[in-house]
Amino acid sequence: MLATEVQPLVGDDLLAELASPDYHQQCGEFDAETRAMLAVALPEICSELLRWRQTAANRPFALALALRSAAIEARLTDARRAIRAPDPIHPRALTAACETLLRHSADAAERAAASDALAQMQEAA
Structure with missing residues (x-):
């Protein structure tokens, strides 16, 4: 990895896991550790998605x-x-x-x- 490259906080493995929720997760049932992780990760996920959408629309x-x-x-x-x-x-x-x-x-x-x-x-x- 180059020094200028920034590793995302939310990796592909975590995204894949979040994209395939089990029944309890679909019902909004998360343990305390998962809730804490989501509180940190969700803003980055949303920010990255918004950058992609803005780039797709503008460039x-x-x-x-x-x-x-x-x-x-x-x-x-x-x-x-x-x-x-x-x-x-x-x-x-x-x-x-x-x-x-x-x-x-x-x-x-x-x-x-x-x-x-x-x-x-x-x-x-």
Whole structure:
């Protein structure tokens, strides 16, 4: 994580948990610890949601670009993870991972390695 990046108080795991309440939570029944956590977390959740909505309304292109960048970064991470996996990788999955790196990686050495791997796979076929 970069020094300029700020970790949100409310992480994705907590959001996922709050998005799937059980029966008692749907009825508004929370233990004291959960009520205290909600008192701290709810303002941040609402603030983040309002920022997203405001950006979507006022700067839809910037929001779309940010979401696209995040999606590309996720695809790059998945491709790198697949290539570096200790288990054998299916040739189609390796091809897809290499093509993702070729299209989206900013690292010239990474793109060159992906290109070489694709060329070797074509020669072997």
